[in-house]
Amino acid sequence: MSGASAEKRGYVLNMGPQHPSTHGVLRMEVHTDGEIVTRAIPDIGYLHRCKEKIGESETYFKFTPYTDRLDYLASMNQNHGYCVAVERLAGIEVPERAEYIRVIVAELNRIASHLVSFGTYGLDLGAFTPFLYAFREREKILDIFEQMCGARLTYAYIYIGGVMRDITPKQLGMIQEFVDYIEPKLDEYDRLLSYNQIFIKRTANVGVLSPELAIKYGVTGPVLRASGVDWDLRRDDPYSIYDRFDWKPVVGRGDVGSVGDSWDRYMVRLREIRESVKIIRQAIAQVPIGPYQAKVPPRLKPKYNEVYCRTESARGELGFYLVADGDVHPWRCKVRAPSFSNLSVIGELAPGLMIADLVAVLGSIDVVMGDVDR
Amino acid sequence: MIFNYGNVLVFAIAATLFVTVTMLVSRLLQPSVYDTEKLTSYECGMRPVGSAWVQFSIRFYLVALAFIIFDVEILFLFPWSVVFTAAGLAALVKMGIFIAILLLGLAYAWQRSDLDWVKQVMSPEEGSF
Amino acid sequence: MREYILTLTEPGQLLSGVSFGLASLLVMVASCAAVLGVIALNGMFLVWWERKVSAHMQARLGPMTTGYWHGWLQSIADGIKLLLKETIVPLLVDKPLFMLAPVVIFGSAFMAFVPIPWGEHLIVADLNIGVLYITAITSLSVIGVVMAGWASNNKWSLYGGMRSAAQIVSYEIPVGLAMVPALMASGTLSMQGIVESQAGGFWHWNLFAGGPFTLIAFVVFFIASLAEVNRAPFDLPEAESELVSGFHTEYSGMCFAFFFLAEYSEMFVVSAIASVLYLGGWQCPLGLSLIPGPLLFLAKILFLVFIQLWFRWTFPRLRVDQLMHLAWKVLTPIGFVNVFGAALWLVLI
Numbered sequence: 054m055s056g057a058s059a060e061k062r063g064y065v066l067n068m069g070p071q072h073p074s075t076h077g078v079l080r081m082e083v084h085t086d087g088e089i090v091t092r093a094i095p096d097i098g099y100l101h102r103c104k105e106k107i108g109e110s111e112t113y114f115k116f117t118p119y120t121d122r123l124d125y126l127a128s129m130n131q132n133h134g135y136c137v138a139v140e141r142l143a144g145i146e147v148p149e150r151a152e153y154i155r156v157i158v159a160e161l162n163r164i165a166s167h168l169v170s171f172g173t174y175g176l177d178l179g180a181f182t183p184f185l186y187a188f189r190e191r192e193k194i195l196d197i198f199e200q201m202c203g204a205r206l207t208y209a210y211i212y213i214g215g216v217m218r219d220i221t222p223k224q225l226g227m228i229q230e231f232v233d234y235i236e237p238k239l240d241e242y243d244r245l246l247s248y249n250q251i252f253i254k255r256t257a258n259v260g261v262l263s264p265e266l267a268i269k270y271g272v273t274g275p276v277l278r279a280s281g282v283d284w285d286l287r288r289d290d291p292y293s294i295y296d297r298f299d300w301k302p303v304v305g306r307g308d309v310g311s312v313g314d315s316w317d318r319y320m321v322r323l324r325e326i327r328e329s330v331k332i333i334r335q336a337i338a339q340v341p342i343g344p345y346q347a348k349v350p351p352r353l354k355p356k357y358n359e360v361y362c363r364t365e366s367a368r369g370e371l372g373f374y375l376v377a378d379g380d381v382h383p384w385r386c387k388v389r390a391p392s393f394s395n396l397s398v399i400g401e402l403a404p405g406l407m408i409a410d411l412v413a414v415l416g417s418i419d420v421v422m423g424d425v426d427r
Numbered sequence: 428m429i430f431n432y433g434n435v436l437v438f439a440i441a442a443t444l445f446v447t448v449t450m451l452v453s454r455l456l457q458p459s460v461y462d463t464e465k466l467t468s469y470e471c472g473m474r475p476v477g478s479a480w481v482q483f484s485i486r487f488y489l490v491a492l493a494f495i496i497f498d499v500e501i502l503f504l505f506p507w508s509v510v511f512t513a514a515g516l517a518a519l520v521k522m523g524i525f526i527a528i529l530l531l532g533l534a535y536a537w538q539r540s541d542l543d544w545v546k547q548v549m550s551p552e553e554g555s556f
Numbered sequence: 557m558r559e560y561i562l563t564l565t566e567p568g569q570l571l572s573g574v575s576f577g578l579a580s581l582l583v584m585v586a587s588c589a590a591v592l593g594v595i596a597l598n599g600m601f602l603v604w605w606e607r608k609v610s611a612h613m614q615a616r617l618g619p620m621t622t623g624y625w626h627g628w629l630q631s632i633a634d635g636i637k638l639l640l641k642e643t644i645v646p647l648l649v650d651k652p653l654f655m656l657a658p659v660v661i662f663g664s665a666f667m668a669f670v671p672i673p674w675g676e677h678l679i680v681a682d683l684n685i686g687v688l689y690i691t692a693i694t695s696l697s698v699i700g701v702v703m704a705g706w707a708s709n710n711k712w713s714l715y716g717g718m719r720s721a722a723q724i725v726s727y728e729i730p731v732g733l734a735m736v737p738a739l740m741a742s743g744t745l746s747m748q749g750i751v752e753s754q755a756g757g758f759w760h761w762n763l764f765a766g767g768p769f770t771l772i773a774f775v776v777f778f779i780a781s782l783a784e785v786n787r788a789p790f791d792l793p794e795a796e797s798e799l800v801s802g803f804h805t806e807y808s809g810m811c812f813a814f815f816f817l818a819e820y821s822e823m824f825v826v827s828a829i830a831s832v833l834y835l836g837g838w839q840c841p842l843g844l845s846l847i848p849g850p851l852l853f854l855a856k857i858l859f860l861v862f863i864q865l866w867f868r869w870t871f872p873r874l875r876v877d878q879l880m881h882l883a884w885k886v887l888t889p890i891g892f893v894n895v896f897g898a899a900l901w902l903v904l905i
Binding site for chain 3: 064066088175178179180181182184185186189246249251252254255407408409410
Binding site: 430431432433434435437438439441442443445446447449450452453454456457458459460463465466467468469486487490491493494497498501502504505506508509510511512515516519522523526529530533537542543 | 580581584585587588591592638639640641642643644645646647648649655658659662663666667669670680681682683684687688689708709710712718721722725726728729732733735736737739740743744745805806809810811814877880881884885888889892895896899900902903
């Protein structure tokens with residue numbers, strides 16, 4: 054079979070932007086021979102909203118709600134990352150109580166985000182039921198958030214210098230109730246999906262991402278940890294008060310296949326939920342009494358300074374690079390989005406996969422297009 | 428028997444009529460607003476690249492070939508299975524030999540990895556395809 | 557059947573004074589109408605049931621408002637909606653084939669009802685080669701699927717159609733092989749004959765006739781028939797996460813409705829075949845005749861359909877190569893060994 058005829062037999066498929074499993078408006082140009090993918094080129098930009106430019110023309114405070122819309126599944130984490138960056142830039146001390154509340158909501162949102170990832174991954178592989186279960190649990194988190202800040206998706210709850218509102222004992226009780234509730238559910242998920250033979254067949258050894266390749270592409274977060282790299286910014290570059298809690302980053306072990314396969318990426322997220330629960334439990338027990346906001350002038354004007362602040366969002370390293378020039382808005386605002394780097398690796402993983410595997414790999418990388426395009 | 432197969436014919440006609448009539452009724456009831464965008468083929472929101480009528484993978488023909496062989500074999504199994512108690516042990520042994528030959532064929536196809544969906548395309552020197 | 561029609565035309569009967577030819581035609585049309593009714597009702601019921609079953613498996617309620625009682629009118633509302641919906645035929649399709657595909661698929665599902673015995677005399681036509689007829693007719697749907705996939709001039713449809721064709725023909729082999737032990741036990745190809753041979757309680761069912769072999773055959777049949785009708789975990793042709801909607805991506809309105817109707821009818825048909833071959837059809841499990849046969853038959857079918865629904869809402873989907881692997885390297889060899897095992901068992905024991 055000559056190269057020319059193989060070329061001719063080839064097929065170019067547009068996967069997306071309107072496709073059920075591209076998780077939003079990702080478009081992938083998939084070159085295939087009919088079943089095997091020879092090349093996949095992600096085409097992004099369908100959700101570009103000039104977030105960084107907006108960041109440069111709005112005041113520091115006013116940009117906080119915009120960060121919600123970066124990775125809309127983990128808004129709290131986005132708020133958190135941005136606020137930590139601004140606080141470092143302007144040298145603001147955050148009250149203890151606010152720090153605890155921040156950690157609690159950020160971890161809750163991480164759980165919510167991982168639950169969505171778990172559910173939609175099931176959908177990608179044709180299992181519908183886990184999706185509904187995951188959303189049932191996520192609903193409880195959203196209820197808690199609604200109680201705390203009135204919003205269910207885009208919270209703008211974590212503010213520069215603290216949090217928007219204080220947490221009440223009732224809300225703490227709700228959170229406690231939720232973490233008690235979610236843990237047994239995780240075992241249920243393992244029975245329902247993780248160790249299902251078909252599921253293992255579909256995901257084990259599929260799209261194996263080697264640690265070297267992962268590091269080369271700047272892959273972070275659960276995807277990186279699934280490849281066996283023990284790297285979690287909450288531990289390795291502590292921000293907020295993460296160094297006070299006793300927990301362990303989850304690393305892929307290759308339980309059913311090889312380290313760094315799709316199953317590992319999936320499982321790292323599920324196990325991270327347990328770790329987040331651990332953190333939340335400790336944080337609830339330790340929340341101190343005190344103010345929940347620092348005194349910050351509404352027209353914050355940091356002196357010339359630049360800062361790159363990275364935090365561990367639900368999808369990996371979320372970096373905010375801010376340059377202040379003494380004005381009310383930053384001179385430069387750059388977001389290092391975890392999904393963007395994570396997505397870029399798909400071009401390396403795709404060749405040799407089947408179309409169905411491509412969906413499985415894409416789902417296991419768990420990109421949020423709002424995060425990729427910004 | 429002719430009656431029975433007449434029934435089959437009537438069913439075939441009825442199915443066609445039913446579908447056609449329902450579609451006609453639906454035609455009369457439905458709105459029809461056309462524009463060129465609406466009438467393009469779906470390709471995930473992009474303009475379709477070329478026609479979809481392209482050559483597709485040869486593995487479909489392999490499956491079809493294997494299917495025909497084994498389907499014919501099952502066709503032979505059916506009448507035998509009806510009379511096999513009467514036909515006795517000799518027929519059983521003969522059928523055993525028949526099945527064994529076909530199993531051998533299956534094993535051969537298996538070993539040649541013709542049963543694999545994802546088959547490595549061999550170079551012409553190796554003489555595949 | 558001939559005798560039955562002759563008695564109908566006798567004086568004082570329903571069709572007295574009608575000539576034999578006309579009478580048989582009337583009977584045929586009546587049976588057609590009856591089967592159409594069954595298919596339509598079955599489609600509506602199964603859609604509603606599937607939605608309720610899936611909802612309850614997923615900790616939700618499903619349709620609740622239409623018709624007040626658990627949304628029982630939901631499928632009728634859906635049907636009316638589909639009837640009123642615009643049928644969009646894209647410009648680049650091969651129009652005659654495009655319109656013919658639903659006819660072929662629906663026709664194959666519809667014609668498969670002909671030799672299914674509902675009761676002692678309740679059968680459209682007791683074909684002497686009923687089993688063979690059913691395998692032939694149900695596999696006609698492959699042609700419709702390929703037609704739909706090809707005519708749509710859409711890459712997803714073509715993929716879906718070709719895959720579906722490969723899948724259905726591959727699973728034809730295990731299905732056929734898994735039928736053979738039942739035929740051996742019953743010694744006939746007529747569906748009515750098979751049911752009659754299983755009279756007198758569940759211990760006479762073909763399921764237990766050949767020791768372990770018929771049991772295995774039943775399981776193989778059930779798994780392979782799931783693939784035959786494109787149900788999960790073998791619903792690759794319409795694997796929406798990869799192929800959008802498979803071969804019916806471009807179909808809308810009533811054309812789509814027929815694919816849907818055919819799918820649910822096929823689910824019903826394969827369950828009916830399974831219960832005829834292995835579960836005694838309309839025979840009572842306890843050998844009594846308290847409950848009417850058709851009801852028992854329906855109960856058995858719905859039980860098997862329920863298992864299909866259960867599978868669908870529990871399992872992830874297989875990948876296409878794993879699907880082929882299962883068909884050719886697992887189920888087919890098992891089927892062969894099984895046929896021989898069952899033959900030995902029936903001859904020697």
